[in-house]
Amino acid sequence: MTTEPPASPPRPVTLEHVARVAGVSRATVSRVINGESTVDPRLRRLVEEAIARTRYVPNRAARSLVTRRTDSVALVVSEREQREVTGPFVGRMFTDPYFGRVVTGLLEVARPRGVQVVLMLADDEPSRGQLLGYLQQGHVDGVVLISAHATDPLPGLLSRTPLPAVLAGRPATPTPVTYVDADQRAGATLAAEHLVAIGRRRVGAIAGPQDMPVAQERLAGFRAAMAERGQAEVPWTEGDFTQASGAMEMRRLLAGHPELDGVFVASDLMALGAVSMLRQEGRRVPQDVAVVGFDDSVPALNCDPPLTTIRQPVEEMAAEMARLLLRQIDTGGRPLPSVVFHPELVVRQSA
Numbered sequence: 562m563t564t565e566p567p568a569s570p571p572r573p574v575t576l577e578h579v580a581r582v583a584g585v586s587r588a589t590v591s592r593v594i595n596g597e598s599t600v601d602p603r604l605r606r607l608v609e610e611a612i613a614r615t616r617y618v619p620n621r622a623a624r625s626l627v628t629r630r631t632d633s634v635a636l637v638v639s640e641r642e643q644r645e646v647t648g649p650f651v652g653r654m655f656t657d658p659y660f661g662r663v664v665t666g667l668l669e670v671a672r673p674r675g676v677q678v679v680l681m682l683a684d685d686e687p688s689r690g691q692l693l694g695y696l697q698q699g700h701v702d703g704v705v706l707i708s709a710h711a712t713d714p715l716p717g718l719l720s721r722t723p724l725p726a727v728l729a730g731r732p733a734t735p736t737p738v739t740y741v742d743a744d745q746r747a748g749a750t751l752a753a754e755h756l757v758a759i760g761r762r763r764v765g766a767i768a769g770p771q772d773m774p775v776a777q778e779r780l781a782g783f784r785a786a787m788a789e790r791g792q793a794e795v796p797w798t799e800g801d802f803t804q805a806s807g808a809m810e811m812r813r814l815l816a817g818h819p820e821l822d823g824v825f826v827a828s829d830l831m832a833l834g835a836v837s838m839l840r841q842e843g844r845r846v847p848q849d850v851a852v853v854g855f856d857d858s859v860p861a862l863n864c865d866p867p868l869t870t871i872r873q874p875v876e877e878m879a880a881e882m883a884r885l886l887l888r889q890i891d892t893g894g895r896p897l898p899s900v901v902f903h904p905e906l907v908v909r910q911s912a
Contacts, residue, residue: 666879746782748904753786761823807834866910
């Protein structure tokens with residue numbers, strides 16, 4: 562009986578091999594792999610094609626020793642503790658389409674760079690303290706922070722650390738941190754203009770939580786726009802951006818103001834609940850009451866009738882957050898100019 566020697570394991574592909582295939586220097590390959598933004602786009606494309614052809618896999622551990630990077634960023638969702646009506650925050654997060662759209666936009670930019678996005682949650686003071694300690698220990702290269710409430714200390718705390726960070730939405734108070742937002746007041750103004758243009762004269766609003774800057778801006782913008790168009794007083798109630806609260810607040814609004822012929826609802830998810838409640842109360846949409854939402858998310862299309870709404874391009878905004886964060890990481894963490902997107906009116910059948 563004869564035995565054959567064990568087969569030698571395949572030799573790993575090296576930077577030098579990739580450089581030969583691409584026809585560039587080893588240093589250029591290294592700069593592309595390390596995500597440096599100064600590489601000529603033509604050379605970057607040659608290197609990326611060579612990496613794909615050779616199936617080169619970077620040694621992340623060795624690279625981390627040199628670059629001091631983890632190739633991961635944190636998506637931190639900071640919320641307040643459980644609310645009475647809608648239940649635990651974690652459950653709400655996975656049913657709200659906004660969060661999924663943010664993740665989609667982040668991954669669109671992070672994946673091609675080989676950067677992992679790690680989801681982290683904070684919904685009370687102890688968890689925020691633990692989170693901040695974890696982030697400062699170098700486990701991630703930067704943070705995208707979703708922090709909706711004006712009293713949340715995390716934006717200010719992060720701004721005082723060297724960790725690169727981008728905030729989803731304008732901070733409640735001036736803070737030296739880069740943010741990406743939509744012009745919320747302009748969006749609410751578009752809603753007011755449309756309701757007036759289609760002949761609605763007794764218009765109300767279902768606002769989001771008024772401890773959240775985004776909800777404050779939408780309500781203030783809508784009320785100001787309606788006042789400029791002859792309706793000085795806009796009856797409104799306060800929901801919490803959930804479908805259940807939209808239904809509850811629509812019933813409350815109708816009870817106090819049964820003459821309403823139009824309503825601006827500060828999120829599509831709440832608008833879905835509001836339209837359902839209008840139907841229960843015997844009101845036709847849009848014949849009796851026209852409804853305009855905000856976001857242009859999946860609930861807008863699932864609504865019956867399909868929802869007229871204000872589009873904020875959440876996926877594009879999230880992709881810009883990722884680009885700004887990676888640029889900060891590449892350039893040493895200095896905050897970059899913030900970016901504000903312009904909303905658009907999307908007319909469907911509800912108004």
